[in-house]
Amino acid sequence: MVDKIIPFLIDVGNVIPARSKATLLNEMAMALIECIGIYGKTLKKLGKINRIATCFWPVRLVPLNETRACVCSYLLNKQEKINAGEFSQVPPSPNNVVTGADPESFLNSLASYNSTYLKKSKNFKRNTIIQEALFSASEVEYFKNFFLNQYNISAFNEPYFLLEGGPIPKSINQVKISPEIFDFISQKDVHMLDSYGQQIIKLCERWIQRGAQEADKIRNKKVDTSEEEKQLAMLNKELREEKERKIESSPEELVKTGKYKINDKTGEFLNNTSAIKNSIDRLKNAINKNDLFQVEEGIKDLEIKYQDLGNSISRYQTEIAQLKKNIQREISDLEKTKQQKIRELEKKISEVESKIESKHSELSDDLSSTEDVVAKIKQEKQLCLDNIESVKDIEMTNVQDFFKTYSIEIKTKDVIVGIPMFIFYFVDPNTRRTTERAPILPILIEKGKPQRTKVLSSFRDKLRGLMNKDNAMINLVEKGGEKGNLMEMKNLDTQLEDAINDLRIKKILGKKEAAKAKEIIHNLVW
Numbered sequence: 001m002v003d004k005i006i007p008f009l010i011d012v013g014n015v016i017p018a019r020s021k022a023t024l025l026n027e028m029a030m031a032l033i034e035c036i037g038i039y040g041k042t043l044k045k046l047g048k049i050n051r052i053a054t055c056f057w058p059v060r061l062v063p064l065n066e067t068r069a070c071v072c073s074y075l076l077n078k079q080e081k082i083n084a085g086e087f088s089q090v091p092p093s094p095n096n097v098v099t100g101a102d103p104e105s106f107l108n109s110l111a112s113y114n115s116t117y118l119k120k121s122k123n124f125k126r127n128t129i130i131q132e133a134l135f136s137a138s139e140v141e142y143f144k145n146f147f148l149n150q151y152n153i154s155a156f157n158e159p160y161f162l163l164e165g166g167p168i169p170k171s172i173n174q175v176k177i178s179p180e181i182f183d184f185i186s187q188k189d190v191h192m193l194d195s196y197g198q199q200i201i202k203l204c205e206r207w208i209q210r211g212a213q214e215a216d217k218i219r220n221k222k223v224d225t226s227e228e229e230k231q232l233a234m235l236n237k238e239l240r241e242e243k244e245r246k247i248e249s250s251p252e253e254l255v256k257t258g259k260y261k262i263n264d265k266t267g268e269f270l271n272n273t274s275a276i277k278n279s280i281d282r283l284k285n286a287i288n289k290n291d292l293f294q295v296e297e298g299i300k301d302l303e304i305k306y307q308d309l310g311n312s313i314s315r316y317q318t319e320i321a322q323l324k325k326n327i328q329r330e331i332s333d334l335e336k337t338k339q340q341k342i343r344e345l346e347k348k349i350s351e352v353e354s355k356i357e358s359k360h361s362e363l364s365d366d367l368s369s370t371e372d373v374v375a376k377i378k379q380e381k382q383l384c385l386d387n388i389e390s391v392k393d394i395e396m397t398n399v400q401d402f403f404k405t406y407s408i409e410i411k412t413k414d415v416i417v418g419i420p421m422f423i424f425y426f427v428d429p430n431t432r433r434t435t436e437r438a439p440i441l442p443i444l445i446e447k448g449k450p451q452r453t454k455v456l457s458s459f460r461d462k463l464r465g466l467m468n469k470d471n472a473m474i475n476l477v478e479k480g481g482e483k484g485n486l487m488e489m490k491n492l493d494t495q496l497e498d499a500i501n502d503l504r505i506k507k508i509l510g511k512k513e514a515a516k517a518k519e520i521i522h523n524l525v526w
Contacts, residue, residue, distance in 0.1 A: 001173065002058050002162060005153045005418040006146040011445040011508055019155040022502070028052065028486065029499035031422035031440040032524070033509070033517045034450065038460075039438065046436045049524050051425035053481040054160045056418025058172040059135075061147065063414060064185050068407040071140040071147075072133040072175040075168050076462050080134045084184040084402065085127030091117035094199040103211045103373045110204070110380050118387040124394070126184070133175045137408055139455050143419065144408050146442055150417060159484025162418070166476035167466060172416055185402060190395050197388045204381040211374035232352045239345040242338060260327055265316045272309035279305045423467070425481055437467040437477055445508055496521055 007016055008027040017023045036043065059073040091113075098113050100106025117123055164171060183189070255262065279302040286294030419442065426436040441460055444451040466473040489495065497518055504514040 001164065001171070001416060002056055002153050002418040003415045004150040005056055005156055005420060006143070006151075006442065007149055008420040008422070008442045009445070010145055010149065010442070011506065012145065012447075014506075016149045019151065019157070021158075022499070024054075024158055024486075025495050025499040026502055027420075028422060029496050029503060029517070029521075030443050030508070032424070032496070032521055033500075033513075034440050034443055035422075035424055035438050036517065036520050036524075038440075039436075043520070043524065046426035046438075047428045048426065049424050050427045050487065051481045052486040053423045053425070053477075053484050054158060054420060054486060055163055055423060055477075055480055056153075056160055056420055057163045058416050058418055059140075060133075060172050060175045060416050061410070061412045061414070062175070062177050063412055064177075064182070064403070064407055067409055067411055068403050069410050069412050070177060070407050071135045071143070072177070073135065073172065074133045074170045074175070075163055076459060077133050077135060080131045080136075080406070081128050082131055082181065082402070082406070083126045083128055083398070084178070084181050085129045086180065087123060087189060088125045088127065089117070089123040090189075091123065091196065094196055094203060098200070098203055100207065103207050103214070103377065106203075106207045107373055107377050107380060110200070110377065110384065114380060114384045114387065118384055118391075121391075124391045126398075129178050129180050131178050131181065133170075134177075134406055136405055139459075141408060142444065142451070142453050142456050143442070144410060145444060146419070147408070147410055147412070147417060150415070153418060158486065160420075161476075161480030161484060163476070166472040167470050181402075185399050187395060187399060190392050193388045193392055197385055200381060200384050200388075204377055208374055208377055211371075211377065228352050228355050232349060235345055235349045235352065239342060239349065242341050242345060245338065255327065260323065262323065263316075263319060265312065265319075268312050269309065269316075272305065272312050276302065276305040276309060421463075423477060423481060434478075437464070437474070437481075439463040439467060448507055448510075493522065 009030050010016060017026075039046065057073070057075060059071050062070045062072060064070060094113060098106070098109050100109050279298065283295065283298030283302055286298045421442070422440045424436075424438040424440070425434055426438065427434050439460060441456055441463075467477050468474070486492070500509065500514050500517055500521075503509045504511065509517065
């Protein structure tokens with residue numbers, strides 16, 4: 001059952017002695033001195049020591065990797081709740097769920113996968129598992145130096161018994177570390193996430209490449225605007241000609257073109273002037289005749305003839321003014337018509353240009369859309385990888401925390417190791433009733449002083465409680481003590497004194513401490 005055992009006494013910095021009777025006596029002497037130190041003044045009430053037994057507390061060293069191991073035992077232990085089970089929701093393989101018929105649908109699928117699985121930290125919270133018989137590192141760190149100095153149990157030639165059975169619910173051989181813990185510390189899920197990351201990279205690169213190829217096709221695609229270009233050339237020519245077409249800027253210029261004819265009224269004016277001349281001639285005859293009546297009549301007639309000429313001139317002026325007005329209106333209408341046509345041509349040109357631009361814009365939009373999707377795929381890929389790295393960082397931190405909490409740094413095989421302890425049986429000299437069973441755990445000496453820890457004291461107190469109050473443990477310890485009573489060794493008191501002297505020489509004990517120990521041991525041992 002127990003493959004290896006460890007020393008009871010280690011003096012840090014010195015060579016661990018080989019197993020021998022002298023080694024056992026030195027260990028027993030130190031155990032007695034430790035017992036004296038623990039019980040102090042209450043020793044007198046306990047009576048005398050009438051039995052001394054050596055037992056081994058079997059613990060199992062289970063390697064987690066090449067440098068760390070757990071320490072397990074069903075004795076003095078409880079169930080540990082450890083967050084090392086499976087993820088709350090294990091994400092499916094990207095290859096199985098991230099798909100797409102085109103870059104855009106692939107992007108939507110990838111974003112959905114990221115938000116549904118990778119982005120939610122609650123998916124990666126580990127389930128709690130129950131691990132039996134596991135010590136925390138703080139509980140067993142004290143024994144690390146001892147575990148580093150193992151030797152075969154066959155080298156221990158004195159009587160001993162094992163703390164197995166009795167109140168201990170299961171055999172040390174039944175201790176098993178949960179497979180989930182091994183998966184957890186081996187970072188099986190981290191490797192899975194690494195694999196998922198590689199799958200995402202390959203999927204994205206495939207679609208990024210397709211998107212780039214599609215963009216190249218769009219860039220190389222020619223837009224057919226030949227008809228529009230022809231139409232645009234014709235319209236530009238027509239517009240240019242229309243703008244260059246000259247419109248006479250004045251009525252005089254337009255009249256000179258021959259489009260308008262000026263009525264000739266000079267004949268009427270000549271008739272008027274002839275009538276005036278005739279009237280003047282008649283007036284002159286009347287004057288020559290000294291005919292006053294004829295003169296007056298002649299003057300009246302001449303006035304009428306001049307009025308007729310004035311009326312003819314006035315009518316002609318009105319006619320010319322109207323002609324000029326009509327010509328000016330036509331000039332204005334011609335200019336308006338020209339500008340209207342120019343606007344219509346410019347509008348048509350703008351429409352054709354817009355049509356050409358629209359065709360190019362559609363191609364540009366297709367290119368921009370394709371390039372935008374490719375950029376978003378790259379961005380989403382990085383978000384996925386960042387989320388994976390975040391989970392991995394947490395996992396690696398949790399694994400390190402587990403190692404610190406539940407393992408010690410030691411290179412070992414899966415082995416059952418016996419932790420030695422001496423049990424001193426005190427009896428009342430008068431009633432011969434056992435008053436105390438005092439367990440003493442291994443002693444570590446550093447710089448000439450025994451190292452005492454709260455955890456070690458707690459273990460000893462729990463063992464003492466079991467050995468003195470638990471009937472099953474009492475029965476186990478009593479039977480073991482009866483079969484292997486070390487006090488049956490010849491001249492034990494003398495040999496213990498020699499052992500104390502040896503410890504004194506090795507500077508493990510001081511002079512006063514050694515002398516006091518001899519005196520008390522002499523009085524204690526039956």
